[in-house]
Amino acid sequence: GDNVDRGVHNFLVQIRSMEDHSLMPGIITGDIGPKLGYNNMDNGFARFNNVIIPRRNMAMRFTTVDETGKYTKKHMSAAASKIAYVTMMQVRALIIEGVGKLLGMACTISIRYSAVRLQGFDEKSKDGKLGKTEVQILDYKQQQHRLLPLLASSYCFYFVGKKSMDDLNHMEKCIIQGTGNISKTRVSDIHASLSALKSVTTAIASDGVEDCRKACGGHGFLQCSGLPELAGFTVHTATVEGDNHMLPQQVMKVLLKLVDAIHNDNEEAISEWMQSDSKYLVEPLQKSINGETETFGLVHEKEALDVKNILRAYQHRSARLLFEAA
Template sequence: MAPTRYLRSSASRDVNPDLDIERKTPSFDVEKLTTILDGGAENTRVRRAVEAVIHSDPVFSREDKYFLSQNESYEAAVKKAVHLKKMMHQMKWSWAGSECKYCNRALGGEVAFTLHNIFMESILALSTDEQTAKWIPLAENYRILGSYAQTELGHGTYIRGFETTATFNISTQEFVLNTPKISAMKWWPGDLGRSATHTVVFAQLYIKGKCYGVHPFIVQIRSLHDHSPAPGVTVGDIGPKMDFNHIDNGYLLLQDVRVPRENMLSRFCELHAFSSGLKAIVTEHSTAGVETCRKACGGHGYSLLSGLPSLYTRLAASCTYEGENTVLLLQTARFLVKCLGAARSGQPVPPSVAYLSAVNSERCLVRDKRDLLQPDVYVEAYRHVAIRVLSSAAAKLQALVQSGAEQHEAWHQCTVQLVHAAKAHCHYHVVKSFAEAVEKLGQEAGIQRIMKHLCGLFALHGIFSNTGDFLHDGYISGDQVDMMTASYLDLLAIVRKDAVPLVDAFDFTDETLNSALGSYDGHVYRRLYQWARKSPSNTKQANQVYENYLKPLFQNGLSKL
């Protein structure tokens, strides 16, 4: 029996009859799945309360989003950010609390100063207690506004290649920061172009002519009195992007900019190897998924009003920012190769790679297509592939080194196989973690049943899409691939029956999705037409093209007739 709230939300609105039918007979309790996804009923309650506050405030309306210019988008985002700050103070919500996260979700991320939080988080992670005590109160009270200047015009993920310099002046106890060439200018940091007063700058540290590698420095880039650039600072906006026009991504050049010694952040923490690889495959899957959805909507998916083009460009960007995916996968691969060597020599390895110490199975023992629906069967298949692909890449790497190749050159020659190995490792962990999470849902039989089907569908889809990996060494036979395909198709039909309730369980509001196609009531054609009529292009005042060009053209044609 579906929960009261779920039935009421459908019955109390004018819902497309086709969607209404989909929602009437879910095989599981949608509301309970929502609380599981939120991490508990209390989180769901808080999230909905935050969303209600946000969506009831006209300042946070996203109704005109698709018709704004870059400058208008930026101004709207700043207006929302300032208003949100006041609201959070009134509601006594903390920037580090769950309410802040739910605010960002409700606003679809379309609010300025998002890098300000990263500025504070980087200070908390990289600074001493004294530095934290100085900077965090200033940032929390918005007496300063921060950004995070890492990426350079000529250097994205390759941090060791950064060219910005910070030279320590022993006599004055200051660091002198410089941008020695155009490729060294900071490029892309959000909130930097027009908003930030301070930023964390990553630069190569030089003391007495010796380079000590990349270090972070807090640098004031604008006056706190009139917001003009600080002495020696050239800063501005990099211009329009594929999306994110509400964010003032900026550039930064430094010429003999002096910062006191205490502005160098003195405590360090780069990045867990598994997190690097997981970020890569999650963003790739998400980008591919939204593109599939866009094409499934036909021509309407190409309209900005569908929300899908914006969602696609944001997800596509996530494959690059905060670490380009191929580079991140190679970081994971480096960690895996090291751990494989340790496992083979009998040394202890981290729990995330403990499976490398086990003996790899030779054959999949499945005899019936129903066997393929057992989590231990497909998890083992993914484990087998992860070990095989990594072992193959490591063997090639070792062979190249033994043949006389330099370590870095051998690594470069193996990057294709190493990326493949990192992906296989991450896919194994995702499937394994999914299956383990489903197993913990034992007290919710209906939810566990549909989630087990969904987990199996995800796992078998991965095998179906990468059959060669599983056939390569005979682990899976051709007959077993046929059985796997049959099970995969069976699951598609089963999950299809609950597709709408599964999506509903994420509990995204219409205001957050801001999509003419993705609304709860399903009246897509009505909404597309209503939204299109709101376009500034459809007002007489906006149509000066007729007066300036079309009217003279038509009159000239008539005079000749």
């Protein structure tokens, strides 16, 4: 009523007649057409030209418009706003888990193909001559280097997606029941983690499925291999639910808040960060900001293979890169 742009809101709109299922006046719908992949999903469009709907068709749980046209925004509890946030993050967790499955499918096809495809002869025969039996291409280190890391990645993506979804479901339950202390910082931290994971996993999976296809040579170019369809199906994940070039900016925005909290010695904010998954960044950042040097020594070279030491090195690297970027 007061000519102010209130942003995006949800409305229920009847698009077809209840009598003959024809489109209502002023409404045009259609399919957007064939896509590079994901064609089992129908993506359509709708155009509305001077379509009038009842006022009560507006979703008015948090915002209302009365008979006079007065717009009122209700107070949204912190829990309600967090629930909306969690729902968005659950979709990203599903995508991360999904690309793990897709990459796993591609790896299964290409590795099995590599186990039965023979090419080249074994030069290490007893009489110094070429062997009579051709070699499985999976025995070539180049093929192993190409496919096996992708197989490992597929497991990683699948399990991190499942773990993220479990954490989000637990968080959602705590918010609804009012149990547990789910701070805004913790929600932001999980959002940053999932934004980063979505960007990284979908990029690796998209490139990985395509490389699996190439690793099968000419057979990988055939539709009957299943790989071209998988490649087209996977590549859309780089765009859906957040473009992969935009999401890292959201991650950095959240992490810079941590640096700011440590720089300003904000004890309350630091305490909240210590309850998040990014707590490993706090101590290294404090030392870097105070000009201190963090080191840790390895007594034996075997200690360099210890998962805990590898993880600690990566954590230090993350903190250092964040400090330099800030």
